[in-house]
Amino acid sequence: MRQSELFARTRREAPKDEASRNAELLIQAGFVNKESSGVYSYLPLGLLVLRRIEAVVRQELTSLGAIEMLMPALQTKDNWQATGRWDTFTDVYKLKDSSGKDFILGPTHEEVITPLLKNFLSSYHDLPISVYQFQTKFRDEKRAKSGLLRGREFVMKDLYSFHRTPADLDQFYARVANSYRNVFEQLGLGRYTYLTLASGGAFAPHSEEFQVITPAGEDTIHVCDNCRLAINSEIVNEVSECSGCHTPVAKLRVERAIEVGNIFKLKTRFTEAFDLCYKSESGQLERPVMGCYGLGITRTLGVLAEVLSDDGGLVWPEAVTPFDLHLLILGPENADVRAAGDKLYSDLGAAGWRVLYDDRAVSAGEKFADADLIGLPRRLVMSAKTLTTGQVEVKQRSSREVQLMFPSELLGR
């Protein structure tokens, strides 16, 4: 993409009405635009990152055998009454249509997927079933905060699985946990992420969360570095030691963290509410057990900005960067430089690189500052100087070292 055509430009200064680092950076770099508290637009660069986060998650879930679909945000009251959550699920937006019928803007989708499967699940041959979606969720947060970390409208991946036996659910659950680890590893968050034992809410004694350590987080967790496990402070009264090495909770390191994913055994909580069942080999009606697994996509975008950035701006990991290369031409009025830049841009694209091409007629300093702010992994610089040898300057975002390369070396990827 030519930067001269990117309408969402960077700002010289951070917005004054955002205190969190992730929102400051993402707004200043032109990745998102704030619409209201906890509600953001995703601008071209931000959307590219979201799509790439989704792609990483999609690939992991596909390898589990899970299948993607899409369910509605607009949900009717009856299914929420069936589970009793019309009255008990507090942070939801309720609305009426013009005839007075009640709806919920979905904060989650158990109330859709479970009755939906009554149309398709009939035999033990159909199980297990695991489906997921990337969906905009709505929660009437009493206090949205920390930029993208706690919004009122946000994108989440939610996966639901249905099994014949608790043992089969347990096995799948463990595989999902492993997939989540792979996801956070690829996103460059592996060293900050801890599988954390947390409260189970209404359904189960405990659930497990994937928590990323950051001072911006709103949870407090007790981490065990030996086992890469943690315990959420909300349950330290119930748990006395690390489940891996039996280190007492009191001796674990205390950190602030943000929950980016959770995995949850729902058992028959919802399959009973909707009387979802299947026929076994003997023709008996049996109840499937269920699990649900969430992963915050827009929250992860915020976490990446919060955790991986530096003083100069954003620093994108290879797996989700909006572009692979940032190509800068200095002195764009110089016809030779521009022609060489245009050609390299075109050649790199043909070679499969995703390139952001700063062809704007602005000063060198401004281009460097913007390149740091936007945070692509590699910066290429072409100028009258480099043209004399026919080379380009290559610099990694995360280092200060600059090396000279011939375009041909870059093209063979």
Added chain:
RNA sequence: CGGAGUGUAGUGUAACGGCUAACAUACCCGCUUUGGGAGCGGGCGAUUCCGGGUUCGAAUCCCGGCACUCCGACCA
């Protein structure tokens, strides 16, 4: 939902109760310049969040509302 703070061009700031609301930046035009947010000249852009009140006079003081941020409560 309780508490605190802040609302002034797109963005960031300034302005004692008193002149036509100032400066920077962004944006537009011209010239010049191109290795870490260059320079010169010209220009566009504001019902000072909204409503009421006090006053000869309100961006400024008072009341109410709204919005945003922060702390707390809440967060299957």
